[in-house]
Amino acid sequence: MSIKNIIFDFGGVVMDWNPRYFFKDHFNDDEKMEHFLKNIATDEWNAEQDRGRTLAEGTEIQVAKHPEWEKEIRAYYDNWTTMLKSDIPHNVEVLRKLEHSKYELFGLTNWSAETFPYALENYDFFNIFEGKIVVSGTEKLIKPDPAIWEVLLERYQIKAEESVFIDDNAKNIEVAKSLGFICIHIKEDTDLEKEMRDLGIQF
Structure with missing residues (x-):
């Protein structure tokens, strides 16, 4: 698929x-x-x-x-x-390259509903998601509870098996895989663009 x-x-x-x-x-x-x-x-x-x-x-x-x-x-x-020191430039660069690609981009974050607006206001790349962001503090659900992925899937009518999920937390990756997502686990030395290209993602 x-x-x-x-x-x-x-x-x-x-x-x-x-x-x-x-x-x-x-x-x-x-x-x-x-x-x-x-x-x-x-x-x-x-x-x-x-x-x-x-x-x-x-x-x-x-x-x-x-x-x-x-x-x-x-x-x-x-x-x-x-x-909140800064963005992570090499990964943000990958996100920016995807802005005008054929893929739909989403955010799924464990973040307080009170502090997330600060990030939104101060880092313009969040605009790339066009509001398609599920925030744990707003939903009163938190990764790795599978229910928060279900919110994303149902709200935007997307399928796990057609979706790549990127996270730095091993437990979140484990749960996402069990739900059928294709996953990229971010570690210190992960080359995100290479991992994506290896999955056949086109920039």
Whole structure:
């Protein structure tokens, strides 16, 4: 079956986001920073905001659990834009090359509904998707829950087996494959354009 659709995850694929970009200078102590990110402001905690919990609620929950880290916890979302360092140029370039191709382009991202508008406003390449973006925080669903892929498939009337899904998270890739998507797993040394050409995608 021929490929008709290309679906991009955003963080780690076209956007370079990492809380360390802010907390490195804030702590000036890598060990303390890693302890904070591993035990206090964890990925699991941040994921709940991506799932639709408000930033304010998430912050208060964590402050109540770890009052001794209140300052750092409150700093997390106050400095979120510093954590969004930049785009990932070589992958954005591939996306731009696809803008006028025969493929339909979509976004499927785990991202808070409150912070995603900042990225939309500040990085013009998001316009390439023409609004065809499924955001976890808006849907109250989060990858790797298969239900969020179902939202994408149903909303845009597309088929998994005609779609390439690109993500940097191994678990998301695993689930997408089980749903019938053709997948590209982004790692540090992935040449996205080559991977696409290998699948027969034409630029």
